[in-house]
Amino acid sequence: MLDDFLTRAALAGLGLVLATGPLGSFVIWRRMAYFGDSTAHAAILGVALSFALSAPIYLGTLAVAVAMALVVAHLTGRGQSMDTVLGVLAHSALALGLVGASFVPSLRVGLDAFLFGDILAVSRTDIVWIWGGSALVLGLLIWRWQRLVTASVNEELAMAAGIDPARERLILSLALAVVVAIAIRIVGALLISAMLIVPAAAARGFSATPERMAGSATLIGAIAVLGGLWASLRLDTPAGPSIVAISALIYVATLGIWRK
Template structure:
């Protein structure tokens, strides 16, 4: 069954949705949409690092995503304007990554695959990495869910009850770095943040609890993957952007349907 490239692509997309959607809920709740951008754009620096040092691409991407996430987390605690900080780091990370990749000697790199993903070229080994990463993220979120939720919605309450908001921030940082590393092949650096934020935003109007929002976001992400693959197959459109476009369409529909459903 896994010899069929469309089956592999669908399974890879579902793995990314499983990791990205609930993690995206925390990004939405913290109002840090640029956080995903900054971390994902740093992935290109990781690609350059891996090529220059002859390391596995996954290792370089994971390392740089983690470094960028830690930088953002550290600077945000120093009362630097979060929006401005994340905007600068996101665009600087992308620009530096593109420059660094172009300077790696003796390497011809298909930048479009790293920018927009190449889900149809996912191999069995890639699929294993994606699902291992997705399950790691899921385990991190499930085991730390209540602590993460309290630290996100009310840091003062978390501290008063013996929690450690900074530690929970580090857990989210680690989870985000893992998600970026495994999602790069599927949707690319430019679209990873979209798969974080759009399914979570689309599921928000229908959720009556944080857990409900996370589950709905996963469902929206999985549906977007299926719809994007179908659109790409039928109309020969780029697959990664097609998946994100489908997610955006679901967001528009959820935004329009939610008020109608509430009235009924």
């Protein structure tokens, strides 16, 4: 079964949404969309370093994404504006990654796959990395769920309950770094944020509890993956953008439902 490229693509996409559904909900609650986008852009530097050092792609992108999360946490803790820090680091890392890629001939040819994703080319090893990373993120979110939700809803209330909002923010940042590392082969650096934000945004309107929103976002993400792969096969369109387009259509449909 795993020899079928569509089956591998579906397994990879479904593995990814296990993490992006609940994590995307926190991204919306905490207004961290720009952070996810910036981390994804910075991951291109990790791709370039991985090719230059002949290291696994996932390890290179994870290392850069985690480093960025730690640097952002350090600089914002010293009073720097988060928007400014993210803008400087994201664009600098993206520029360095693109410059670095120009010195790696094998990457120069296939860089589009990391910018826009190439889910149809995932291997069995990729599936193991994706499901392992998603399981790690999901386990972390379940373990810290109540603390993360409290810190997201009201930081003063969290502090009164003995919860450090900065620590919970750092945990979410590290979880985002893992998701970016495993998602870059599927939807690419330019579309990762969309997979985090759009399904969660679609689920928000009809979710009465945080748990329901996380579950609904995961379900919507799964539908988008399968629908995007079907559209890509029937219409001969890029698979990654097709997945994001389907999730966007679902979001628009939920707006129409709730307007009625």
